[in-house]
Amino acid sequence: MKIRVLYVLLAAWGMMSCVSVQTIGFDQLCPAEVSLPEGVRSVAVVNNMPSIPEAKRGMATLGSLNGDGKQTAEALAGALADADYFSQVIICDSALNGKTASDDTEIRSLSKEEIGRLIQDLGVDMLFSLDRVFVQNVKKEIHYPGISEPWPVVLTQVTPVLSIYSPVRERPVRVVAPTDSLDWDLDRMPSDKFLLEQVAEFSAHLLARQLTPYWEHTDRVYYTGGCVEMRDAAVCIREGDWAGAKELWLSLFEHRKSDKVKARAALNLALASEMLGNLEEARKWLDEAQKRVEPNSDEEMIYKYYVLKLEERMKDFPHLQIQMRRFGNNLPE
Template sequence: MMKIYALCAAALVCCLASCGSIQTLTFDQLCPATVNFPEQVKNIAVVNNMPAIPEAKRTLLTLGDMNGNGKRSAEMLASALADSKYFNQVMICDSALNETSMSGRRVLTMQEVTQLAKELDADAIFSLDQVNIHTERDEIFYPGLPGTWSVIKAKVTPVLSLYIPGRERPMNIIAKTDSLQWDAGMAPSDRQMQEEAASFSAYMLTHMLVPYWKQAQRVYFGGGCVEMRDAAVCVNENDWQGAYDLWKSLYEQTKSKKLKVRAAINLALASEMQGDLPQAEKWLKEIEEKVVPGSDEDVVRKFYAEQLAGRLKDFSHLNTQMGRFGNNF
């Protein structure tokens, strides 16, 4: 129900944004990874532990299950992790550790992990065990089209085991499944599919392993009085303290309940943009009982409260993960 509500609220906010008094704001937001690593894990090594596979077809696409290219998948994962600049060093061993053609996962022994860590000067070993690709043809119907649309869908599932030297078992095993889709007439070959899967797997796994940036959207009230319009100019100039001061003055001096509520919602946003999420939450609670149910202000406040709650929930994880940089984000 909460997801449905969030989608409905987002749709309503998009409609409200067409009004002159409501402005939209898009910014890059740092999100936490799924896995937390101790700060002493500074150098990591990505190893190819995927089963051996025959050379993929260059001109045909095989429907059904296939394994990804271990060498290419390991290279792209290592490259993505290096680009994130989260670890001091990212090494790679793309030579196949798993010489069998078996499709099941092969668990590295403690001796293998210790030897790899020593040879690669790594604090942790990231063993890429599988990249499973399942392709199928599907017919999609969209209202307004005269017929169905033929597509090729590919479900990609990478499996990665995380090892610390001295431990008998992996500290964590992560896996994720997501889908890619092509027009049936433009479907890639098996060889191209493995390349796409390697890139897609690196993208999925990196977001689970290190903090990442995503675009977030907020709305705020930018009209109705001179102070609101002046503060909107400050927002456009990225002067959040200036906007905060104008909205705070308006909140304290206005006798209009509507303007007071709008100023408080904007003050919550200014607090968030300056990194003070608890203060943003306080501003939203300050006017919780003052908002007229069903009003524009009510829709914006509920939408923003949902976004802020999600960010507050993630913030402790993000603080832990960014501790190695002195929480400088």
């Protein structure tokens, strides 16, 4: 999915020399993977990971490693506090797991007694138990276009495991284990000590996106030239006047006969509708554009890209609304 989006976007960028097209970037609020009850306002992060030996500065390990529980728990608590989603984020300084990490160490679940005691002592509504951070360093060769020789890198695959506990349940409400990776040039692979510091921050970033809505940068494409209305609308956008730009594009759509001009105006109107907070109207304008775009045309490439991005956002929007109810459902623009 991401590869396809990137391909279409690059195609759109590549044709800027042929037609008057601009890109606009903005930050978009995305829903968390997990929707927690609205009443969960105070949470605690507890370190339930086994202990590991102190990482060394002069050693870089290929293969399996275990993340540092203390570093990761602190980074996660900081990331959750920075998200400003919960009223209070508390970190439990005590390590709950007395075992030493090894390749065959199983994930330890908290007992009902532990859950009750921790929630009562910390005065929170829910516990986030950091159970493990699995790290795998693998040497790979990447083939880049235009470069004859493969590029050697080390791929660091990171999988943090976190259990969500409620005071009314004996078992975890949910266990999340997102996986993503970092990569390094082979000759610049960091030491284990520096690597685990980076893994802690990276794991916190991955887990925070599971638990709280987050901002993500995205791009759109719009037409700016070919007639006075398009150029004037581009000026409106530079001044932040999306209503003014929309009015100009609407006039263009209604009064021009050319299907190409109407298609471009409809694509721009979809963008204006989205920026003004009306996703359903944006979808309708994309339908109008679809009726008029020619196969294999520049307009069709932009249309396909925009449909993909808008469908992703519309699919996520109901979840985001549920998660933002605690703020009176006021979604930031």
